[in-house]
Amino acid sequence: MKQKRTSVAKTDSPLRVVLVTLDNHVSGAWSRAALQLSSQAPSLNVSSHAATEWDRDPAALHATRAAIAEGDIVIVTMLFLESHIEAVREALASRREHCDALICCMSAPEIMRLTRMGRFRMDTEATGALALLKRLRGGGDKTGRSAGAQQMTMLRRLPRLLRFIPGTAQDVRAYFLTLQYWLAGSETNLARMIAFLISRYAGDTHAVIRDAMSYEPPLEYPDTGLYHQRLPDRITDDPKLLGKAAKKAVKGTVGVLLMRSYALSGNSAHYDAVIGSLESRGMRVIPAFASGLDARPAVKAFFMDRGEPIVDAVISLTGFSLVGGPAYNDTDAAQEMLEALDVPYLAAQGLEFQSLQDWESSSVGLMPVEATMMVAIPELDGATGSMVFGGRSERSAGEKFDMQPAPERIGRLADRVARLVALRRTPVAERKVAIVLFNFPPNS
Template sequence: MFTHVKSTIRHIAPEDLRGRHLIKVVYVVLESQYQSALSQAVRVINKNHPNVAIEISGYLIEELRSPENYEEFQKDVETANIFIASLIFIEDLAQKVVEAVQPHRDRLDVAVVFPSMPEVMRLNKMGSFSMAQLGQSKSAIAQFMRKRKEKSGAGFEDAMLKLLRTLPQVLKFLPMEKAQDARNFMLSFQYWLGGSPENLENFLLMLADKYVLKNSHTPDCASLQYDAPVVYPDMGIWHPLSMTMFEDVREYLNWYNSRKDISKDLQDPLAPCIGLVLQRTHLVTGDDAHYVAMVQELEAMGARVIPVFAGGLDFSKPVDAYFYEPTTKSPLVDAVISLTGFALVGGPARQDHPKAIEALKRLNRPYMVALPLVFQTTEEWMDSDLGLHPIQVALQIAIPELDGAIEPIILSGRDGATGKAIALQDRIEAIAKRAFKWANLRRKPKLQKKVAITVFSFPPDKGNVGTAAYLDVF
């Protein structure tokens, strides 16, 4: 076992029910950043809402390898009203989720599953809307999703983002009742992608109103009030000191150059510039301490920073949109660091390496990868004899290397109690120094550059110089 965190730390129940309707929620996710935002949303509902209270139990997908955690998960699902899952792409664990939830699917008031393996997506149930025939159905939505997936290496999540934008055209092919439930599913996805405690609070209230309490005969619970989702840009530029996200690189650079807190050196367009690639979910959930630390460290070293993000899993789009000067189309950055932990195009289940390679070749800048701990807490990783979790090695080191990524370094740990990222300052400094050196090396005159070549030779004195099994060493 690589993680020994008990799911009980995420269990929240109202201290005083006060005659309110109790709704039980169970969630299982890959991304720990949702833990803190969901917990905050539930605490606000339990403290302030006059009619409903929520008891919530949460699991990170890797924790289901523990027999004890899996048994607790099964017990929680047995009595749940609402089931939520997201990014369940690890095959053996996806099967465990299906085995635990499928027997209770018909009893659940609502089950909402966001991009995951097809067998997990089939658990979706929102009134008359279902994905039980996903991969087989000839419905308008199923055909739309299949076509979009075939065209997009970023996979299911980007296809759903496109569906959000074209939903009115799709819904006209559905009966009224199914159209309403399909609309509620896509509305749920907007809440989820929004990720803030406020969005998740309204997400839970919407599910309660539409599917848990709709048949309730309690007058106070006839209708719950909730706000529409706050929608964030699909992609853009973020900075921890800016009150807004930028969707135009000119606007960002104008703001950056007008900052009063930076030196004249950082305002100089010729200063080294580092591009950062970020996950939007960390920004909207407020789990951004490691991003803030990286920006601060790079600026303290004298580098300008352009931190870009995407809402889906195709990070080549913000790279193409924001790392070039809009008029001359020349690159603005001297080096790039991806902090997402994913391939440049695609998530855990599917990648489009040719598209990523094309974008990176066109940019022609050093491309580093730094990764947050996902499946282990900081303490578990530090105490482990094997180090990084093998699945994370595959997903977030080996796969990004197929894009051309270099120097994979862990930049942040994870708090076992809150799920939030913890910046590891010594590693933040190491990554920033490496990026700064790559940026300076690019600008260095070729006559001043020195090249060192390390040649494999083992065993020594056996004529093995420059040889290595299955490796193209030259």
């Protein structure tokens, strides 16, 4: 922890912190974090840029490249798609040796290799402290925990191990601390991350701001936990607390899988609407999340008891496979988990690559990347009932890029789930089966 004077830093030279990431899910929290820091450093210039904007808005890509070209501290995350990588790789490479720090996380290898933080560079051979990076790959754990859980444990442990090792190890430690701040990306942690990076890496040109900055360690949140807007802190890992906040079940229980990052950043209006709509239909809702992109720990912890399901249906609102994300998926592992769960499993989509208004006016509907990532891959797992339930809205009254619900579609989703729950609770002899024959090829 670093504590310094809290007087306002005065300088004529703006310090530019630039975030380049896949989508806008932290944009609201990021701008609020920047506002927090503005009291310490009025000349601080903080911006965020989402790759999902670039295809539909060439001006957004131009603004991203311009921001990179002037950025003093540049942070890059979640760039996996080739079109996104190629759009900014040259700009990042050109800026690398001229900025104070370039931090690339959770992206394709060609982006990760551009990382430069003090003496730590990812394009050099991993030796000494740098070799510890390989430990984050997981494996070798005898407890049966997922690779994501192993990696999160190691992520917390490494900064403590590296704390007293001099030299490059301190920059490696800074990299891992940055990951900790980002992966627990609440408004508070994002502000602390920005302050930490400025304090450590801002150059002498911005010494006034650098020396005025104070920061705290990352706030820790559950890796696997529960979310509800009526919880005191909105997040917990105690099912008893959820029981006090959520409405009691009348007609059944529904598990809802969420993205931890959206819940932490406060960008959750679309989730709240789904939860509320299900509760209004007499459902007990268990909204759960897991760290990383493997939802199995949440399923095992909160949707099952002693290997048996305690829910009547599960809805995934993550937009990804049950096990995997934009860069990979493990269909076999997902199918094994769903087979053990043995309840209806639906996947609904929140739009990030386009706005709700763009989608509604489009003759195409979902973009190819959305149809692949959000529909086709989850269906390989065994998901059904794909439908859009919310997304970014150009008519948002709050933060421009925060997610908004699509009320009519959420109502349809809740009705569909309620009927599936009722069917599951109906004795087998009383169920009615309809068969629909698909006329393909036509006129045959």
